[in-house]
Amino acid sequence: MTNAITDVLIVGAGPVGLTAGIVLKQLGHDVVIVDSQSEGANTSRAAVVHPRTLELLEPYGVVPALVGRGVHTPTFTIRDRDQLLLAVPFDELPTAYPYTLMISQADTEKFLLERLTELGGKVIRPATVTGVVQEADLVAATFADGDQVRARYLLGADGMRSVVREQAGIGFTGGSYAESFSLADVRVSGGVPRDEVILYFSPAGLVVVAPLPDGMYRIVATTDEAPHDPDIAFVQQLLDERGPQARPAVVEEVVWGSRFRVHHRIADSFRQGRILLAGDAAHVHSPAGGQGMNLGIEDAVTAATTLSRVLAGEPEDLLDQHAAARRRTAETVVSTAGRLTDLATASAKARPLRNTAMRLAGTAPRLRRRLAWRLSGLDRR
Structure with a gap:
């Protein structure tokens, strides 16, 4: 990995980083994906995949495995003990996936990694980023072992305590x-x-x-x-x-x-020069409504497709538009999750x-x- 040069360096190999890697590889770009953990997380924190997420993933070859493994739940209900307060039906939604898909994060990551591998990608582990420096036309990341990767762009998908976000000097406003x-x-x-x-x-x-x-x-x-x-x-x-x-x-x-x-925080900006943020590095909130991983996967797909366009020669302004739009979406989702938590x-x-x-x-x-x-x-x- 020493002094490697790539189109996009992705820091973090959870569902968000893996999704971004799949999209970029399928679109024909050179990608390096690194993660500080020695092996993939074997925990199962996120368990909800929503219809829009499945729609976004559909072009990238992972949906059949996810849908085949998960439990299809057509209704979300809010109850007070045995009293039904509100039933939210998904089964009438105009989508090929009219349900909430319940599947462990471990399974989701397994299927994403398998697809990344099929496309010729891999995850380099353990690789801990210790420094990020932006140059005129590249961004350089230094690792704990002294190795360095230089990339045209860097996507920080390294979670709530994001080293990438800190190195970029981006604030993380909110509370707990x-x-x-x-x-x-x-x-x-x-x-x-x-x-x-x-x-x-x-x-x-x-x-x-x-x-x-x-x-x-x-x-x-x-x-x-x-x-x-x-x-x-x-x-x-x-x-x-x-x-x-x-x-x-x-x-x-x-x-x-x-x-x-649980914190409720949003990054002050989702872009700083050649650095973009996605997933928990950009926003965290209450699990009420099961939006966290879904919003992160949306970030990943939209960031990767936008980066692909810019790498192909379209204006860099597209990245600003992407970052602003994702931040507005995050604000709405964080607010909704907070209201649900307050009601609960x-x-x-x-x-x-x-x-x-x-x-x-x-x-x-x-x-x-x-x-x-x-x-x-x-x-x-």
């Missing part, structure tokens, strides 16, 4: 939620359907229950201090306090668990009014359709 979030992939019996993604509202905090392949469920919940490795008793307590009551869900096994803190964690005093308002809203077909368009990402076509 007081609560931590607990994640668990579990096997359960009882009152949880396989054809819905459910957001339960509760004074104790929100909990999301969603089906995954192999008969598992993803549980995401806010809590004051989430344990590093949630066990059966902890997840059972979450569901007992916040989930269904008439037919309680019984946790049989915790297959995997983790915790994280409303105080006990505000809860009856909130529930009444949401039930009334749920009787309006136009509002349900509008929510489906927004959550599915189809409003960003």
